Every structure is written in C-alpha cells, then in structure tokens.
Amino acid sequence: MNQYINKPTPAFVAASWVALLAGAAAYCIGLFNADMLLNEKGYYLILILYGLFASVSLQKIIRDKLEGTHVTHIYYGLCWASVAICIFLLAIGLFNANLALSEKGFYIMAFLLSLFGAVAVQKNIRDMEYLRQHNKTDHLELTSSTLPENKEH
Incomplete structure (x- = not known):
C-alpha cells in the first residue's frame, strides 16, 4: 500500500507523553489516596492496565488494516x-461506588486521558519507526546506486 506518513512534530510527541503520564499518574495517585478497600483499588488498577493495553492493541490493529496487513x-x-x-x-x-460525583x-477523565495518551504515544512510536526504517532503506538504495563500480586494474 502506498501511503505517506508525516513525522510527528516534537510538540505532538511531547503532548502525547504528557497526556499518558499525567492521566495515568493522576488516576493512580487518586486511587492510592482513595478511601476504598484494597480489592476495590485493585479492581480500578486492573481496569486502567487492561484499558491501556486494549487501546494500544486497537490502535495497532486499525493501523495494520489501513496498511494492508492481514488482520x-x-x-x-x-x-x-x-x-x-x-469503559463499561x-x-x-x-456508578456503584460510594464516591462524590466530582x-x-x-x-x-483521568482514565480517558490515559487511553488517549497511550494511543497517541503508540502512533508516534510506530510512525517514527516506519520513517526510520524507510529512510534507512532509501539511504542504502541511494548509496548503493551512486557508488562507483568496482573495477580491477
């Protein structure tokens, strides 16, 4: 598949990492400080870990389909x-927790920010790796085609 991929800007890369780290840190700090039983905290911790993995997997599989990889x-x-x-x-x-609405x-919000950040970070990593591989290949092709032929004297 012929596709043009732009290199992510440093500002978007930074914003993606900030979103992921701020969302996950806020969620975990809030969970650590919450007045909940340990099993409730474990439930919410597993949800964010599973959510991060699921969202990155979804982004990857959607991208694979767009690039023509069999899925x-x-x-x-x-x-x-x-x-x-x-999310459900x-x-x-x-809904069932004994927490204030705020x-x-x-x-x-911390959960959704974390998922967005994880997807954006994974996309940036994939785009930069794709560009790095293609620039390396293009450079090698250019170099090998411009080298003088090896002639014996």
Missing part, C-alpha cells in the same frame, strides 16, 4: 470489545 476478524473484534468492556466496567464500578468524574 483476523476475531482479533479485530476482541480489540474493540476489550476497549468497550474496560469503569462506568459500572463508578471523584467519579475525576476517575473517568
């Missing part, structure tokens, strides 16, 4: 289902 329907469906399940379980957990909103 099985079952894995594609599992990626979408995993992201939906994470967070919503159900927070705390519930805090967890939702």
